[in-house]
Amino acid sequence: MKKITIGEAARQSGVKVPTIRYYEGIGLLSAPSRSEGNQRSYEPSDLNRLAFIRHARELGFEIEAIRTLLHLQDDPHQSCAxxxxxxxxxxxxxxxxxxxxxxxxxxxxxxxxxxxxxxxxxxxxxxxxxxxxxxxxxxx
Amino acid sequence: MKKITIGEAARQSGVKVPTIRYYEGIGLLSAPSRSEGNQRSYEPSDLNRLAFIRHARELGFEIEAIRTLLHLQDDPHQSCAxxxxxxxxxxxxxxxxxxxxxxxxxxxxxxxxxxxxxxxxxxxxxxxxxxxxxxxxxxx
DNA sequence: TCTTGCACCTCTAGTCGCTAGAGGATGTAG
DNA sequence: CTACATCCTCTAGCGACTAGAGGTGCAAGA
Structure with missing residues (x-):
């Protein structure tokens, strides 16, 4: 339940800090809450999302394909076709x-x-x- | 010995017209002479250069590598190391x-x-x- | 408390190798 | 003479980041 800084999230997920911000910018990752000093603070569950994206990128899926895959993951009753x-x-x-x-x-x-x-x-x-x-x- | 328009050069070499202009812009291809109306007119020998570049690109060489390879081709007494x-x-x-x-x-x-x-x-x-x-x- | 120094912030611009489009000039066939 | 294809230059866009400028936040040591 501990909140995590972007640097820590980067270390744990293997996705670089600017890349995480970039993913947020293009709406692949939802914007996390912020600390008093306006710094991003992530939930541990965000790490799963980041790991998913990283893995999909490693397998060569394009960002738009990953966007679709993430939507599917969010809605598990849909057909997986x-x-x-x-x-x-x-x-x-x-x-x-x-x-x-x-x-x-x-x-x-x-x-x-x-x-x-x-x-x-x-x-x-x-x-x-x-x-x-x-x-x-x-x-x- | 006939001069060739850029469109004809594109057709014969398989390199698209804007790509030929792009190669000229980055100095991979030397600028050809121009017609009265300022249109590029290529020598048949330019087609060899274009074919060389196209082939190298198909083999996945980067532009900078091709630049080096072209310099080598121009100076055949160099070592091919x-x-x-x-x-x-x-x-x-x-x-x-x-x-x-x-x-x-x-x-x-x-x-x-x-x-x-x-x-x-x-x-x-x-x-x-x-x-x-x-x-x-x-x-x- | 102060200061050092790292990590964070936003924003813009650059990477590679083209490709697309605007807006205009030229060349050719009927 | 008119239509139309082809040519010209220039700028901006693609994908997926990456680099850098210029500034702020935060934790630890003196």
């Missing part, structure tokens, strides 16, 4: 990103391997960049 | 990103599978977001 849809959409994004990064990785490995550590005019890195046709998979 | 270093650094970044995205993917799959399509209070998506400890690999 939209939470499910948001997570599924994120999963598809992540899968696509992994595929595309694997293609890039193959390209970069080729470039780095082919570099004879000589001068630029024999460098495979520069050569491949200049000519897309020299890529392993020109589809990226 | 720095080109090599830039490409290697990018490779390491990509590898890390793939690892981290694979961890996220596992998390998201768990969340989506566990969702019984019922109401929010039984939804695994919301539950896991609220409690990091319920993650498969809490290290992400």
């Amino acid at each position: 939209s939470a499910d849809a948001i997570a599924k959409a994120r999963l598809i994004e992540v899968e696509q990103r992994i595929r595309s990064l694997n293609a890039l990785k193959a390209e970069l490995e080729q470039m780095v391997e082919g570099c004879g550590h000589g001068r630029v005019d024999q460098c495979r890195v520069i050569e491949v960049l200049a000519d897309h046709g020299k890529c392993v998979h020109p589809h990226h | 720095s080109a090599d270093a830039i490409a290697k650094a990018r490779l390491i970044e990509v590898e890390q990103r793939i690892r981290s995205l694979n961890a996220l993917k596992a998390e998201l799959e768990q969340m989506v599978e566990g969702c019984g399509h019922g109401r929010v209070d039984q939804c695994r998506v919301i539950e896991v977001l609220a409690d990091h400890g319920k993650c498969v690999h809490p290290h992400h």
Whole structure:
């Protein structure tokens, strides 16, 4: 039940102080009560919200998706279909990103391997960049 | 040897018109000559430069890295050690990103599978977001 | 009590790599 | 000659913060 300063909240949640203020500013976090000297003072329960947001950000959800997820959490009798849809959409994004990064990785490995550590005019890195046709998979 | 308008350069290089102007503005591309009516007119050789930049951007290199790579390309007697270093650094970044995205993917799959399509209070998506400890690999 | 020094406050501006739009000039085809 | 696409410059906006200026609050040591 002890009130907590923003610095303490930051330490306990792993969200930086300016970021907490930023989340309040965009309405993702509701404004906490203030001390006599106008300093923010948080309830322990606010830490759950902060942890939720941080976790969702780590998983790459966008702020607007998190806003929706938080509304859902606040209203537990709603259908979870939209939470499910948001997570599924994120999963598809992540899968696509992994595929595309694997293609890039193959390209970069080729470039780095082919570099004879000589001068630029024999460098495979520069050569491949200049000519897309020299890529392993020109589809990226 | 024919001069080319910015729109034509955009079409041939796959870089959008405002992006070409932006690259000129930040000095990544040198300013081309102008027509009587003050319109940019490019040499065919400028298309190579544009293709190089586009390719490097597709591979995820940052603008500053590309600036360095372009300088190297302009001076082919230099050692290619720095080109090599830039490409290697990018490779390491990509590898890390793939690892981290694979961890996220596992998390998201768990969340989506566990969702019984019922109401929010039984939804695994919301539950896991609220409690990091319920993650498969809490290290992400 | 005073002072030191850290943590807090608000506000603005900057980051990256573009993208969008306003408001106007130019170039080309019919 | 008129319509219309394309070009020009300039400024502002995107997302998700981050940095810094300039000032206030608060707790602990001398």
